[in-house]
Amino acid sequence: MSSDKMNIWILVNHRQGTVEKETYGLAAEAQRLLTMSKQNSEEYCSDGKITAVALGAGLDAELKQLGAYGINSVVYAEGQELARYNGELFAEVLLKLYEKYKPACILMDHNTETSDLAPRLASLMNTSIVTRVIDFTISINREIAATRPVSSGYLFEKFKLERTSCPVITLLPNVLNETEAAENRNIEIINEKIDPGTFNLKTKVTEIMEAAPEDLEIDEAEIVISGGRGVGKEESLDIITRLAKSLKGSVGGTRPIIDWQLLPFERQIGQTGKVISPRLLFACGISGANEYTTGMEKSRLVVAINTDPGARIFKFADLSVIGDVHEVLPRVIEKIEERGIWNL
Ligand SMILES: Cc1cc2nc3c(=O)[nH]c(=O)nc-3n(C[C@H](O)[C@H](O)[C@H](O)COP(=O)(O)OP(=O)(O)OC[C@H]3O[C@@H](n4cnc5c(N)ncnc54)[C@H](O)[C@@H]3O)c2cc1C
Structure with a gap:
């Protein structure tokens, strides 16, 4: 991984203005990764931290609650254009934020949107990606090993992600345990104003249709x-x-x-x-x-x-x-x- 300080990013999953429980499960997984990394190589991780990254609109009050889940800070890209998911735009925004903050890895819960977003982002970042992960560990030299089910769950695949870049990992929701909220701590919310007009987007969402x-x-x-x-x-x-x-x-x-x-x-x-x-x-x-x-x-x-x-x-x-x-x-x-x- 590129960064010496273990700054783990988790992508905030939210719906209709409410942070979804998967986000708290991701925070717990990030905490586990930090603890493991600290045990493995003390000198790197004394100042490891967890940053939640949110793209959307009208989420301020919800994001302030994240301090109760061990999250240290929030990077919040706010804008009406980000209120609804657009894969190309979201990937470009995340790339920009990644280039500015250089996290060590990016975790997302696996869902319909992230199964589109994660590969787009990893390809823009030119980094490695593993999706539908059920377990991951970090070794003494800070390589991440991830496991995921294949062949309808009859087999499991193990991956090793080199420490040369910031891997993107999506985790299956059933391994994300619900976590209890602790006392809320003040957390830093960094507002990032991003103008979608600066991206040369090739796709435009023209219509949203309700499903039967x-x-x-x-x-x-x-x-x-x-x-x-x-x-x-x-x-x-x-x-x-x-x-x-x-x-x-x-x-x-x-x-x-x-x-x-x-x-x-x-x-x-x-x-x-x-x-x-x-x-x-x-x-x-x-x-x-x-x-x-x-x-x-x-x-x-x-x-x-x-x-x-x-x-x-x-x-x-x-x-x-x-x-x-x-x-x-x-x-x-x-x-x-x-x-x-x-x-x-
Ligand atoms: C690694 C691995 C991963 C797996 N992942 C999954 C998974 O994600 N999801 C999953 O579902 N399974 C999964 N399985 C399979 C799982 O172990 C079970 O075999 C499966 O869930 C059983 O499905 P079932 O209940 O439909 O069938 P059965 O276990 O065969 O049960 C059928 C039930 O129907 C009842 N029944 C029969 N006739 C009637 C009737 N006319 N009216 C009312 N009831 C009736 C019977 O009494 C019985 O209880 C996995 C297995 C492995 C090894």
Whole structure:
């Protein structure tokens, strides 16, 4: 890495003016990296620090809260043009900030935006990148080694990032532990005024379209209907899709559903899929293997339907229905269509 002072950057994930919990998980990971680095080579890291970098508008009050999560300072590029994500613009802004502050590495949580942003940025910085990381360590000579799942989670790949540049690393949200806020400390917020007009941008966002609820990403939807092997391959998830339509929810599945190609991989919930925390989750014909529940245990209200009264999924359910999905769900759909979900 280029900088002798271990200044770790984390990218602030925010939505509708609120900092998302993944940011706190990143702060904890950055803290872990600093501690490890300090143990490995005291002389480099006595003044290591964590900087949160935010791009957006109207975030001042939220950013002041970051002191409670061990973050030392915030670099805030504010502007109406940055209120909505634009990959090319965000990458250019981050490059400019990187050139000014020269951090040692940049951490982001892996999501739809950062899977676009991280490679753009790494390519502008001409540096190394690893995405979807589940673990990383730092060695005595400050090389970072990162691990990520491949082949749908059956294999793990290990990478070594040379210390010659500032690597960009995206971490899967399910390894970002929720952290408790400590007492808030005053943190320095450095406002960076950046004029997007100075960049020779080749792309322009011309329109933002709302997605239909059933097309929403499962980690963004308020209501998710998930199906497992118990729904049956032949039935092709029809009943799940019908329930999703009547509830205006998104559709997800367990690994067997993805392996059967009934849903694309980005709709897999779990350890090697996505971590979701919707307001309402239906788990239909799902046993509740640890690899699945890791991805849904933060859901607010869970309704599980399973023929086996001993199924593990019931430990996570607020409402447990012992029965066949193909008998239970048509009746649920009928009632919802009659009376609406909240009047059942
Ligand atoms: C490294 C690794 C990573 C993995 N990552 C993931 C991951 O990210 N996500 C994931 O989901 N899995 C993952 N898995 C797989 C995981 O271990 C389980 O095999 C998987 O979650 C099981 O899916 P399931 O519940 O759909 O199927 P099953 O475990 O087969 O359960 C089916 C359930 O349906 C019930 N059932 C059957 N018929 C009916 C019916 N008519 N009505 C109601 N209920 C019925 C049964 O009683 C049973 O409980 C991973 C595995 C490994 C090794």
